[in-house]
Amino acid sequence: MLAKSYIDHDSSPKLKVLLSEDEVFAKRLMDRDKTAFKMLYRKYASLIYGRILSKVANQYQAExxxxxTFIQAYHNIxxxxxxKIKLFxxxxxxxxxxxxKQLFNG
Incomplete structure (x- = not known):
C-alpha cells in the first residue's frame, strides 16, 4: 500500500492513502460488483478449469x-x-x- 503525506494549510498534516489495483479490485469483489466477478471469471476460469480437468477424467464433472468453485468464491469473498494470498x-x-469433497462423497 502506498502512502503519501501532504500538508493542508488550513489544518494539521494528513496522510493520503493510495490503493493498489489489487486492493481496488478486491474491494469491488467484496462489494459484490457483478462486473468485477465477470472479470475474475474471465481471468481465472480457464486456468482453474485446466487444473480441475487434470484431476478428473470427466469433462462434465470438471465443468x-x-x-x-466460482459460486463458493462469490459467497466467501x-x-x-x-x-496474504493471491486471487489465483x-x-x-x-x-x-x-x-x-466430490471425491470423498462421490
Missing amino acids: QLLEQ HDFDFV TWLNQIAKKQLD
Missing part, C-alpha cells in the same frame, strides 16, 4: 467443479485477504476443496 491461489484452494 461442475469449476462452477462450484469476504474471507479473501489480498495481503485462493481460487485454486477452493477448487481443490470442491474436488476433495
Whole structure:
C-alpha cells in the first residue's frame, strides 16, 4: 500500500492513502460488483478449469467443479485477504476443496 503525506494549510498534516489495483479490485469483489466477478471469471476460469480437468477424467464433472468453485468464491469473498494470498491461489484452494469433497462423497 502506498502512502503519501501532504500538508493542508488550513489544518494539521494528513496522510493520503493510495490503493493498489489489487486492493481496488478486491474491494469491488467484496462489494459484490457483478462486473468485477465477470472479470475474475474471465481471468481465472480457464486456468482453474485446466487444473480441475487434470484431476478428473470427466469433462462434465470438471465443468461442475469449476462452477462450484466460482459460486463458493462469490459467497466467501469476504474471507479473501489480498495481503496474504493471491486471487489465483485462493481460487485454486477452493477448487481443490470442491474436488476433495466430490471425491470423498462421490
